[in-house]
Each structure stands twice: as structure tokens, then as C-alpha cells.
Amino acid sequence: MKKAGWVAALTLILAIMLVGCGEKSQEDIMSDLDGKLTEMTGYKTNSTMTLETGNESQTYEVEVWYQAKNYYRVALQNQEKDQSQIILRNDDGVFVLTPALNKSFRFQSDWPTNSSQVYLYESLIQDILMDPERSFQATDDHYVFQTNTNYQNKNLSTQEITLNKKDLSPVQVKIMNTDLEVLVQLDFNSFEWNTSFNEGDFDMERNMTGAQMTEEPAMAEPSEALTVHYPMYTPDGTEFDSSQTIEAETGQRVVLQYMGEQPFTLIQEQSQVVPASTVSTPMSVNEGEPVDLGFTIGVMTEESLSWSYNGVDFLLASAALNEDEMMAIARSVYGTQEK
Numbered sequence: 001m002k003k004a005g006w007v008a009a010l011t012l013i014l015a016i017m018l019v020g021c022g023e024k025s026q027e028d029i030m031s032d033l034d035g036k037l038t039e040m041t042g043y044k045t046n047s048t049m050t051l052e053t054g055n056e057s058q059t060y061e062v063e064v065w066y067q068a069k070n071y072y073r074v075a076l077q078n079q080e081k082d083q084s085q086i087i088l089r090n091d092d093g094v095f096v097l098t099p100a101l102n103k104s105f106r107f108q109s110d111w112p113t114n115s116s117q118v119y120l121y122e123s124l125i126q127d128i129l130m131d132p133e134r135s136f137q138a139t140d141d142h143y144v145f146q147t148n149t150n151y152q153n154k155n156l157s158t159q160e161i162t163l164n165k166k167d168l169s170p171v172q173v174k175i176m177n178t179d180l181e182v183l184v185q186l187d188f189n190s191f192e193w194n195t196s197f198n199e200g201d202f203d204m205e206r207n208m209t210g211a212q213m214t215e216e217p218a219m220a221e222p223s224e225a226l227t228v229h230y231p232m233y234t235p236d237g238t239e240f241d242s243s244q245t246i247e248a249e250t251g252q253r254v255v256l257q258y259m260g261e262q263p264f265t266l267i268q269e270q271s272q273v274v275p276a277s278t279v280s281t282p283m284s285v286n287e288g289e290p291v292d293l294g295f296t297i298g299v300m301t302e303e304s305l306s307w308s309y310n311g312v313d314f315l316l317a318s319a320a321l322n323e324d325e326m327m328a329i330a331r332s333v334y335g336t337q338e339k
Helices: 003-020 026-039 121-130 204-212 323-333
Strands: 042-051 058-067 071-078 083-090 093-098 103-107 135-138 142-148 158-164 170-176 182-193 238-248 251-260 264-270 289-292 297-300 304-309 312-317
Touching: 026 121, 083 204, 093 204, 103 204, 103 289, 121 142, 121 158, 121 170, 264 323, 297 323, 304 323, 312 323
Parallel strands: none
Antiparallel strands: 042 058, 042 182, 058 071, 071 083, 083 093, 093 103, 135 142, 142 158, 158 170, 170 182, 238 251, 251 264, 264 312, 289 297, 297 304, 304 312
């Protein structure tokens, strides 16, 4: 073969190699992501979640265990506030555990499929796959998607999801408001594919007992005065009306009354540890749904929202507020009002 022929053949081979090493199309990546959801048997991950929804940042360590297709364990820990909670899903339902208080709630709930979940890989991938308006870019090491969301907090309207190019594992999630201000950032510190689990890893009683071995109750002593927390947000046409303090054997109970177009009552009292002799397994299903308030997991019913945080139990009751308004008021109690 003449020299010119060798050059032409070599050029063709190089061209084929370059095409083979080229960037994947967005359609190729969508197919790969769909395949990941189908093939994976579970995972374990550790991440750091930072909330920028208030005057000061709040940081949580988040550990997730997932076993396909319906077993979940999400452990959230705020070291500064000694606040720890576990969300479980197993064959018996959905549980929200607060180990330091020996409290547990059981629900028949669609969680986590009823809304977006920032710390769950399959939820993030579903948000990517189901959003026809998603945007996409590739960097040297990552694929970056921007999608619409379906979070319980409607102010969290857009998210940026960064995936590792090599194996499509999650790297980072940023959740933004309509002004594209980052309100929540989740950085994945580790992600382990297709892990194995032991019997009892998703059992409610074992998780409660295991967590209690490493935690101390976090609450005020009954003799201490209760620090009263006032919501920084109230609906238009609704204003503070009165405050009443009730002395009880377990400490103070404060009742705040707000009147106007959308009246509501906010009750707060010192948290009490459920006695160890009390059966820890919830025998009945609680009404309502678990809701993510950012700083803690609350319990939402048709006319109330309850949560525990930093040694205080809260109950927000109203027949006039919708779920979004109740969650906005609850978030504002600790300075996490909407931006």
C-alpha cells in the first residue's frame, strides 16, 4: 500500500476512535439512569446537609440505607442541637423515631414517593427522568442537571443535581427558590452501591434501641423556665393576640393565640421522655403524614402540625390554615422563614 493509503487508513481509524470516545448524548445518559434504577438492589450513603433558610446556617449529617424496593432508613443528626431522628419504611408502615425521647409514630403513608426527597438517590433520578424541562451540561468529571421539584416546601422550586460521570453516583444537590438562591445543599461524602443488609436493619425496635445506646435525652429540666418561641411568619391578616402560661407537673406549657383571617394556636412545652416501661412499638396507625420541616420531621394532620425540636414539643392547630401555611409558620419558629 502506498504511503498516501496508509495515511488515509490511519486517519479513518483515529476518527473512529475519537467518535467512540466522544461525549454521551443526554438520551444515552437518560437510558443509563433508568437502567441504574432498574438494576440496583440498594445502597448506603452518608452526606452533609446544610440549610440556608434562616438567619444562620444549620448543618445535619444524613445517613441513608435503602434496600430495593421498599425498605428505607434515613437517620438525621444535628450535632449542635443534639437533635436526632430516624425515618423508617418496612412492611409494617412508615415510622418516625425520636430516640432521645423514646417516641415513635407509625403511618400508612406513601412516603417517600409522595414528594421529592433530597437525600434519596432514586428520588433525584426520578426528578431528572420525569422533567421534560430539565437542563443538562457535562463537565470533565460530572453530569449536571437542573430540574423542577415536588418538595413539600413549595418554596424549594428548582434543584441542581450533580452526578459522577464514571458511575452516575450522586455528588451534590442544591435546592433553590424562584430567585435561584440556594436554600438547601446536600454534599454526598460516600455512596456504596448494591450493599448487603442484616436481618433487623430496618426493624423499628432495633433502630430505636440502637440509637438510644448512643444518645442522651436533650431537654430542659422541669424546673427551668421554658423559652417561648414566636413564629417570625404569619399569614396576611393574622396577628398575635394573646399568650397564656400554664404550670403543670412536667413544667410550663405556653399557649400562643393568633387571630384574624386565618387564626391559629401554637402550643409549646418541654419535651418529656416516654417511660422505658411503655411499649415502644406503636400499636395503631397515626392519622396524618410525616412532613419534612427541614430542621426536623413533623406530623401533619388535617387541622394540626406537631413536632419536637431542641427539647421542646410544639403543636400548631388551625381549621383555617392549609398545609403549606402551617409548614411555613412552623419553619419560622426557629428563624427558618421563607426567603
